Amino acid sequence: MANQKENVTPKGVLLVVSGPSGAGKGTICQMLRDRLPDLGYSISVTTRQPRNGEVDGVNYFFKTVPEVQDMIAKGELLEYAEVYGNYYGTPRKYVMDLLDKGQDVLLEIDIQGALQIKKRFPEGVFVFIVPPSLEELSARIYKRGTDSVDVIERRMASAAGELTYAAEYDYIIVNDIAEKAANKVLTIMEAERYRVARTYFIVDEICKGKA
Amino acid sequence: MANQKENVTPKGVLLVVSGPSGAGKGTICQMLRDRLPDLGYSISVTTRQPRNGEVDGVNYFFKTVPEVQDMIAKGELLEYAEVYGNYYGTPRKYVMDLLDKGQDVLLEIDIQGALQIKKRFPEGVFVFIVPPSLEELSARIYKRGTDSVDVIERRMASAAGELTYAAEYDYIIVNDIAEKAANKVLTIMEAERYRVARTYFIVDEICKGKA
Numbered sequence: 001m002a003n004q005k006e007n008v009t010p011k012g013v014l015l016v017v018s019g020p021s022g023a024g025k026g027t028i029c030q031m032l033r034d035r036l037p038d039l040g041y042s043i044s045v046t047t048r049q050p051r052n053g054e055v056d057g058v059n060y061f062f063k064t065v066p067e068v069q070d071m072i073a074k075g076e077l078l079e080y081a082e083v084y085g086n087y088y089g090t091p092r093k094y095v096m097d098l099l100d101k102g103q104d105v106l107l108e109i110d111i112q113g114a115l116q117i118k119k120r121f122p123e124g125v126f127v128f129i130v131p132p133s134l135e136e137l138s139a140r141i142y143k144r145g146t147d148s149v150d151v152i153e154r155r156m157a158s159a160a161g162e163l164t165y166a167a168e169y170d171y172i173i174v175n176d177i178a179e180k181a182a183n184k185v186l187t188i189m190e191a192e193r194y195r196v197a198r199t200y201f202i203v204d205e206i207c208k209g210k211a
Numbered sequence: 212m213a214n215q216k217e218n219v220t221p222k223g224v225l226l227v228v229s230g231p232s233g234a235g236k237g238t239i240c241q242m243l244r245d246r247l248p249d250l251g252y253s254i255s256v257t258t259r260q261p262r263n264g265e266v267d268g269v270n271y272f273f274k275t276v277p278e279v280q281d282m283i284a285k286g287e288l289l290e291y292a293e294v295y296g297n298y299y300g301t302p303r304k305y306v307m308d309l310l311d312k313g314q315d316v317l318l319e320i321d322i323q324g325a326l327q328i329k330k331r332f333p334e335g336v337f338v339f340i341v342p343p344s345l346e347e348l349s350a351r352i353y354k355r356g357t358d359s360v361d362v363i364e365r366r367m368a369s370a371a372g373e374l375t376y377a378a379e380y381d382y383i384i385v386n387d388i389a390e391k392a393a394n395k396v397l398t399i400m401e402a403e404r405y406r407v408a409r410t411y412f413i414v415d416e417i418c419k420g421k422a
Binding site for chain 2: 128130131132133134160163164166167169170171172173174184187188190191192194195196199200202203206207209
């Protein structure tokens with residue numbers, strides 16, 4: 001039983017941070033990356049054309065449409081989406097290699113993407129960021145100023161529905177003050193490192209006198 | 212689904228700290244109690260006679276043997292054991308009332324007791340404390356000086372076997388330095404407060420405009 005668990009769950013934690021737009025997951029993830037410079041991240045595959053200065057294997061893995069479709073068919077993407085005719089996806093092998101080395105990996109992703117990952121890699125840790133209230137969510141989206149009133153209204157209408165996806169996640173963090181919320185996510189990340197599936201190997205080592 | 216989860220898991224965290232004797236769970240739990248004065252604890256039921264100064268409902272709930280046997284039959288004990296002809300047990304209702312009020316409760320208990328609790332209340336958080344090595348475990352039991360060489364040898368012989376029970380727990384903490392180990396248990400306790408089963412009610416409140 002122990003060994004089975006060990007094989008299923010790599011030592012590193014795949015931390016998936018998600019939530020409705022306007023909840024503030026971007027700010028929180030940036031704080032996490034600032035605080036944990038060694039935190040692993042994924043490089044997405046995409047079928048869109050490289051822009052000026054973008055390097056294959058650094059900014060993205062640039063692929064053709066048939067290549068990505070082949071990866072999808074083979075289950076080589078943890079999640080993917082089609083946006084304006086281009087594919088974007090998270091390569092399973094790239095992420096798994098980091099986790100197997102014991103590195104924690106942070107993925108900041110929308111709800112649809114997170115739920116795809118959960119189906120394909122339930123051993124990940126799924127954190128859902130919620131705004132303190134719908135009024136605050138609305139205020140944040142307005143303040144951002146990048147969206148038309150039309151888009152904002154559509155977003156607000158779906159926000160309540162989106163929030164109920166929280167039930168599919170492992171943890172819920174209320175983002176009242178981003179700094180505090182980021183600390184809570186850090187706490188979750190640390191606690192998850194002590195999970196039995198990630199630490200049982202220590203017991204094996206102690207019993208064999210290797211510890 | 213959300214409401215179902217809410218009904219199953221109370222807001223407070225039942226933290227069960229366990230492990231082989233000599234692993235240091237007593238020291239760690241004392242540190243936790245010192246750091247968290249509001250931490251709830253259970254009052255055990257027992258059939259043994261009150262000693263001088265012991266108060267019913269403070270030190271123990273003193274019961275007769277038929278009363279405790281009746282509690283066992285009705286599933287009113289989270290765990291129990293018979294020691295030298297006396298029953299000792301953890302009353303479910305007392306602990307659940309604290310958890311329902313949102314108070315975290317710490318239980319320091321041996322492996323057999325912890326596994327009983329897990330069967331009856333899997334929503335608890337089960338932390339297994341392990342020594343850094345079998346040599347260190349042996350040194351600690353010797354140093355304690357309360358056990359005969361005979362008892363120590365029997366303990367050491369069973370220690371390796373006992374350690375494999377770690378697989379039944381949620382988290383494993385290596386107790387190399389008690390202070391550090393206690394901090395890790397605190398981290399687990401905090402993270403568990405954000406578990407979806409304990410926080411989904413917030414989403415309900417946000418959606419209803421109560422937050």
